[in-house]
Amino acid sequence: MSRLRSAPGKTLLGLFFTALMLFPVYWMVNVSFTDRAAIRDGMLYPHSFTFDHYRVVIADQLPHLRTSLVVGLGTVVLTLLVAAPAGYALSKLFVPGRRVISFLLIVAQMIPAVVMALGFYSVYSGLGVLNTVPGLILADSTIAVPFGVMLFSAFMRGIPREILEAAHMDGASYWRAFVSIVLPISRNSAVTVGLFAFLWAWSDFLFASTLNRDGGDLRPITMGLYDYIGSQNQEWGKLMATAVLASIPTAILLLLAQRFVSAGLTTGAVKD
Amino acid sequence: MLAGIGFIAPLLAYLVIFYAYPLYENVSMSLHRFTRATYVTGEAPYAGGDIYREVISSAQFWPTVLQTATFVVVSLVFQYSIGLGLAVFFQRHFPLSVVMRGLFLVPWLLPIIVSATTWQWMMDADSGIINRLIGVVGSDPVWWLNSDNSLWAVIIANIWLGIPFNLVILYSGLQGVPVELYEAAAIDGAGRGRQFWHITLPLLKPVTAVTLLLGFVYTLKVVDIIWIMTTGTGSSQTLATWAYSMAFGKGASAVIKYSEASVIGSILLLVALVMGFVHLFVQRRQEAV
Numbered sequence: 001m002s003r004l005r006s007a008p009g010k011t012l013l014g015l016f017f018t019a020l021m022l023f024p025v026y027w028m029v030n031v032s033f034t035d036r037a038a039i040r041d042g043m044l045y046p047h048s049f050t051f052d053h054y055r056v057v058i059a060d061q062l063p064h065l066r067t068s069l070v071v072g073l074g075t076v077v078l079t080l081l082v083a084a085p086a087g088y089a090l091s092k093l094f095v096p097g098r099r100v101i102s103f104l105l106i107v108a109q110m111i112p113a114v115v116m117a118l119g120f121y122s123v124y125s126g127l128g129v130l131n132t133v134p135g136l137i138l139a140d141s142t143i144a145v146p147f148g149v150m151l152f153s154a155f156m157r158g159i160p161r162e163i164l165e166a167a168h169m170d171g172a173s174y175w176r177a178f179v180s181i182v183l184p185i186s187r188n189s190a191v192t193v194g195l196f197a198f199l200w201a202w203s204d205f206l207f208a209s210t211l212n213r214d215g216g217d218l219r220p221i222t223m224g225l226y227d228y229i230g231s232q233n234q235e236w237g238k239l240m241a242t243a244v245l246a247s248i249p250t251a252i253l254l255l256l257a258q259r260f261v262s263a264g265l266t267t268g269a270v271k272d
Numbered sequence: 273m274l275a276g277i278g279f280i281a282p283l284l285a286y287l288v289i290f291y292a293y294p295l296y297e298n299v300s301m302s303l304h305r306f307t308r309a310t311y312v313t314g315e316a317p318y319a320g321g322d323i324y325r326e327v328i329s330s331a332q333f334w335p336t337v338l339q340t341a342t343f344v345v346v347s348l349v350f351q352y353s354i355g356l357g358l359a360v361f362f363q364r365h366f367p368l369s370v371v372m373r374g375l376f377l378v379p380w381l382l383p384i385i386v387s388a389t390t391w392q393w394m395m396d397a398d399s400g401i402i403n404r405l406i407g408v409v410g411s412d413p414v415w416w417l418n419s420d421n422s423l424w425a426v427i428i429a430n431i432w433l434g435i436p437f438n439l440v441i442l443y444s445g446l447q448g449v450p451v452e453l454y455e456a457a458a459i460d461g462a463g464r465g466r467q468f469w470h471i472t473l474p475l476l477k478p479v480t481a482v483t484l485l486l487g488f489v490y491t492l493k494v495v496d497i498i499w500i501m502t503t504g505t506g507s508s509q510t511l512a513t514w515a516y517s518m519a520f521g522k523g524a525s526a527v528i529k530y531s532e533a534s535v536i537g538s539i540l541l542l543v544a545l546v547m548g549f550v551h552l553f554v555q556r557r558q559e560a561v
Binding site for chain 1: 273275276277278279280282283284286287290291293294295296297298301358361362366367368369372374375376377378379381382383384385386387389390391392393394398399400401404432435489492493495496499500512515516519520530533534537538540541544545547548551552
């Protein structure tokens with residue numbers, strides 16, 4: 001009886017919390033559609049509605065969006081290439097020093113990006129790969145690789161040993177078993193790792209602003225947005241329109257892949 | 273055995289080239305006096321612990337440590353409490369609860385630079401929406417982003433950023449609490465409050481430990497949210513933003529100071545290593561139970 005009465009109440013309260021939490025996001029969208037002259041009025045809805053900001057911004061930012069896409073995809077490929085075999089080795093094969101490697105992966109995730117950036121800067125300027133897309137891809141992949149290895153090995157641990165043993169009895173090599181059995185079963189984990197690698201590379205500001213700051217159009221969208229922030233007369237309409245563009249992958253992730261997101265977020269934090 | 277080594281080899285090579293080597297460079301820079309000229313002349317005289325002593329005895333060091341501690345502790349307390357409150361709120365399903373939980377992830381998934389820009393505009397002293405709302409209540413506008421208040425401004429934004437992480441982890445932790453325990457407690461006449469203190473919190477202890485540990489590490493690392501909102505000026509300077517500004521000659525440090533930045537970097541590295549051991553310890557203890 002009381003449950004029946006409280007359910008709509010909880011939904012109402014939940015809607016209130018959600019609205020409060022998402023208010024900054026709403027505000028960003030609101031300002032991006034508000035005419036320049038009306039922005040400082042602070043109206044709660046775009047009463048002087050305009051597409052002008054987007055028209056300007058899309059033309060300005062298209063090269064940066066393209067770079068971000070390339071960097072994101074490159075990071076996904078590199079991350080999967082390194083993480084999937086390592087996950088297989090750590091979960092299913094004999095690896096000397098396995099506990100040490102697992103420990104190093106956890107520490108790797110705790111190292112501040114600013115420390116990594118300093119080291120990379122010194123190495124990159126020696127090699128002459130500052131301000132290049134491959135350089136940025138390599139740096140961005142360090143955000144995702146340790147996470148990827150942990151997620152893959154956690155999942156692959158659950159693959160029944162018998163399946164792999166049967167394959168070996170039929171004469172399949174370890175490589176064969178990995179490619180035609182382990183990888184197909186781990187498809188969902190690969191999607192999760194890929195999604196996060198892409199999102200983190202797309203969102204990265206720290207590596208881009210240090211290792212790729214003079215790269216012109218070869219700088220990602222986060223730097224495109226940063227250019228607007230840095231300019232003296234801050235154009236909030238344009239800024240917010242760029243911010244909305246930079247949020248597109250987030251929206252896609254939430255609409256299409258929410259269950260992968262939750263799966264990834266709890267990896268390493270909650271034991272099952 | 274050979275197969276194991278073969279499959280792990282790419283990772284090991286990767287860890288050496290892209291972790292160990294840059295980190296070694298970082299530590300080496302903190303022990304040698306690197307200047308801008310070093311990249312031209314290649315000269316960086318060995319300085320031993322001198323640069324560490326200079327940085328630690330500089331007027332900025334201890335205030336920055338204190339601000340970093342404030343930033344981390346206040347952020348964690350609020351992220352955790354709000355995250356836990358929401359997790360308990362969402363613990364039992366109600367209409368639309370799944371959709372709402374999904375929407376709560378948004379702040380965590382947005383590029384930080386996007387959120388930071390939005391908060392910066394909301395906290396604008398003249399036309400920001402926050403001061404406008406405060407004005408409705410009749411209070412004076414707050415100069416959120418000036419040097420005295422900037423620490424609190426970035427803390428507020430950072431709490432907002434951290435709530436989704438805490439909510440998701442604590443929520444999945446709550447799924448492990450058997451419903452029968454609550455039912456038994458209810459039969460014994462325990463109200464919602466007592467159930468929370470005597471069942472939920474104690475059973476959530478392992479998850480809480482990991483959440484706070486990871487939260488600590490993530491918060492200590494934060495650069496972008498602070499950098500975008502205040503460029504780490506005034507009271508919002510933390511160890512991480514200080515290192516960033518010295519390394520690249522922006523914000524609070526107009527001059528590039530590679531070695532000094534690496535000193536702070538190495539200190540942060542040491543903290544990360546210690547936290548790694550704490551994590552190991554916490555995990556071992558949970559496995560033993």
